[in-house]
């Protein structure tokens with residue numbers, strides 16, 4: 048079956064067409080600046096030249112139609128007609144406590160996703176627009192919602208409750224949810240497969256270190272803790288997000304800088320993390336270059352980043368009561384050997400020994416610990432689209 052994967056943002060739409068039998072990507076691309084001037088379509092059909100078109104897209108329905116037109120185009124298309132698309136898989140950011148698994152989309156599911164809008168006001172409404180646009184253009188094609196939060200729904204209460212009055216959990220469902228679940232699920236399963244071990248009988252820590260970053264603790268195939276919270280702001284120091292901090296800082300900054308709460312939150316989401324600390328960039332390559340050239344602030348930024356990751360790993364070793372494997376994934380986790388090495392330097396007590404030569408490689412599935420390392424350390428490139436395609440294929444037979 049050919050499955051269209053849609054990841055819809057407020058002004059953008061990423062897509063992939065995947066053959067669920069061969070698991071090959073037939074085409075992929077991105078619509079940018081939907082609803083604003085200067086719209087652009089990037090379309091990459093498998094084995095053909097990439098196409099970039101400047102085209103205005105008044106709304107997401109126009110964008111979805113453009114995607115379909117590209118996929119069925121006589122010259123650059125990869126399918127003959129719309130009827131070849133067997134299903135659509137939608138990436139949905141927040142499923143609240145309602146969704147512990149992917150689900151076939153119907154009116155009830157749409158309503159339940161809508162009810163989670165308060166928890167992800169930037170993402171869920173955009174995801175819903177993507178669903179509705181696809182329904183308009185492909186009313187007969189079954190669609191599946193795959194949630195970023197679902198994998199973490201197995202966390203026990205002791206891990207997801209905040210130490211605040213319980214009535215806020217009861218009234219508003221304020222608790223930790225976690226994100227990047229599709230990636231944590233995919234990478235933890237692959238880790239067990241690569242090591243030839245039973246996924247349902249081992250402890251894995253997954254470090255998803257991209258621009259957004261989170262860690263999860265996976266026991267016997269189930270997530271028992273993860274570092275992001277009610278929103279993706281909690282946890283690690285990220286590209287532009289602060290991660291954990293003393294909540295009293297909010298009022299302090301409001302007063303000193305004469306900012307509103309939402310302005311401070313904007314600083315914590317978009318101007319903090321390694322960007323804010325380094326005053327250089329949110330991109331680790333830029334910070335790494337400066338650090339190599341002797342810039343102390345850049346060095347301190349990288350140290351603070353690695354230290355935070357190592358502290359979370361330590362916490363999750365305790366949560367799991369031991370760990371068999373640690374997997375690194377996403378932009379930094381897959382490509383930045385220096386970061387992996389700096390993090391693993393804190394973990395000697397676990398009996399971890401890195402193979403420095405293997406750790407020097409980039410972007411491929413690899414065990415980077417030495418053969419007699421007590422805990423295995425791996426690089427496992429994430430593939431959220433493939434994971435969404437698999438979930439979709441499972442539900443649409």
Ligand code: ADP
Pocket residue numbers: 256257258259286329330331332377378379382383
């Ligand atoms: P997201 O999906 O969260 O936007 P990615 O997983 O694509 O992010 O990761 C993007 C980040 O990965 C970039 O900001 C960059 O810092 C980092 N990155 C990518 N390649 C490298 C590399 N070769 N060395 C160090 N960092 C890298």
